[in-house]
Amino acid sequence: ELKVEQNPLFLSMQEGKNYTIYCNYSTTSDRLYWYRQDPGKSLESLFVLLSNGAVKQEGRLMASLDTKARLSTLHITAAVHDLSATYFCAVGKVKSSGDKLTFGTGTRLAVRP
Amino acid sequence: ETGVTQTPRHLVMGMTNKKSLKCEQHLGHNAMYWYKQSAKKPLELMFVYNFKEQTENNSVPSRFSPECPNSSHLFLHLHTLQPEDSALYLCASSQVWVEKLFFGSGTQLSVL
Numbered sequence: 001e002l003k004v005e006q007n008p009l010f011l012s013m014q015e016g017k018n019y020t021i022y023c024n025y026s027t028t029s030d031r032l033y034w035y036r037q038d039p040g041k042s043l044e045s046l047f048v049l050l051s052n053g054a055v056k057q058e059g060r061l062m063a064s065l066d067t068k069a070r071l072s073t074l075h076i077t078a079a080v081h082d083l084s085a086t087y088f089c090a091v092g093k094v095k096s097s098g099d100k101l102t103f104g105t106g107t108r109l110a111v112r113p
Numbered sequence: 114e115t116g117v118t119q120t121p122r123h124l125v126m127g128m129t130n131k132k133s134l135k136c137e138q139h140l141g142h143n144a145m146y147w148y149k150q151s152a153k154k155p156l157e158l159m160f161v162y163n164f165k166e167q168t169e170n171n172s173v174p175s176r177f178s179p180e181c182p183n184s185s186h187l188f189l190h191l192h193t194l195q196p197e198d199s200a201l202y203l204c205a206s207s208q209v210w211v212e213k214l215f216f217g218s219g220t221q222l223s224v225l
Contacts, residue, residue, distance in 0.1 A: 004155070033213060042117075042203070043216040088156070100169065101214065103156040 002027050004091050006104035013079050013111055021107045023072040023089035032072045033090040033101065034063050043088065046074075079111045116140040119204050119217035126194065127225055134189040134220045136204030144209045145187040147179060150201040150219070162187060163209060194224045 003026040013019050023032070034046040047056045049065035049072060056063050060083065062075045072089055086108045090101040117138045126132050138145065147159040161169035162181040176198075178190040187204055201221050205214040 035216075040221075042218040045213045045215070048213050090156075100158060100161065101156075102158075105153070105155045 002029070002091060002093075002102045004089060004102050004104040006087075006089055006107050008107060009105060010108045011110070013076070013109070015080055015111055015113055016078050018078065019076050021074040021076070021087055021089075021109075023074070023104055025070045025072075025089075025091045025102075028067070028070075029091040029093060031092045032065050033092060034061075034072070034074055035088045035090065037086045037088065037106070039085075046087075076109070079109075081111050081113070084109055084111045117204060117206055117215050117217035119202075119220055121220060122218065123221045123223075125223045125225065126191070128194060128196070130194075131190070131192040133191065134202055134204075134222075136187040136189075136217055138185055138187075138204075138206035138215070138217075140206055140208075140215060142206040142208045142215070143184050144207045145181060145184070146205040146207075146214065147187065147189055148203040148205060148216075150203055152200075156203070159189075191222075194222075196224050198222065199224045 005024045007022050032049045035043040036046050037043045047063040052067040054065045060077045065072045086106045088103050088106045090103045092101045120135045143164050145162045149157045149159055158171050159173045160179045165181050165184055176193050180188040199222055201219045203219045204217040207214045
């Protein structure tokens with residue numbers, strides 16, 4: 001059974017600081033996703049990582065994937081308040097029956113002044 | 114606007130009620146999903162439909178009954194629910210073999 005673990009579960013950080021969220025998964029996978037969810041809102045796709053060593057960046061967020069270690073990281077650079085949200089990683093298996101994603105528990109990020 | 118619309122946004126129901134959740138996608142996708150999001154738990158996949166055919170039932174109790182009349186619409190029929198079924202129910206769609214799921218805003222369900 002595929003398990004996905006994120007840490008930390010909760011992160012309070014000061015504006016301007018850097019931090020990293022970690023996502024470990026237990027079995028091989030086709031792809032890894034990062035999503036963002038604001039309170040009361042839907043999940044918004046941030047990144048899709050498809051291969052070992054993949055790195056993607058969007059603004060102050062950078063995601064990377066190490067398939068050998070079964071680890072993905074989401075690095076936050078110079079945090080701002082707008083980044084406050086819950087971040088989920090999800091690991092996917094592409095199947096002809098539909099993509100099946102297994103989600104981590106999420107990391108709730110609070111950026112304070 | 115994600116292209117996936119869910120109604121209602123909020124629903125309060127008693128344990129003896131019957132209600133339905135609706136999801137519609139305007140993206141031309143061929144796969145649709147129901148996920149359950151409970152407090153302090155990971156999102157749980159409930160059902161997957163591919164070209165209107167159910168391809169995944171993740172050991173969901175029979176009090177949840179999905180229906181997919183076409184590739185654009187997905188329903189979740191609810192009956193005799195329990196308080197522990199209170200959660201955010203998210204619908205998603207994707208083009209099979211393509212990279213990502215698009216989620217709706219969800220229905221916040223409270224069972225009294």
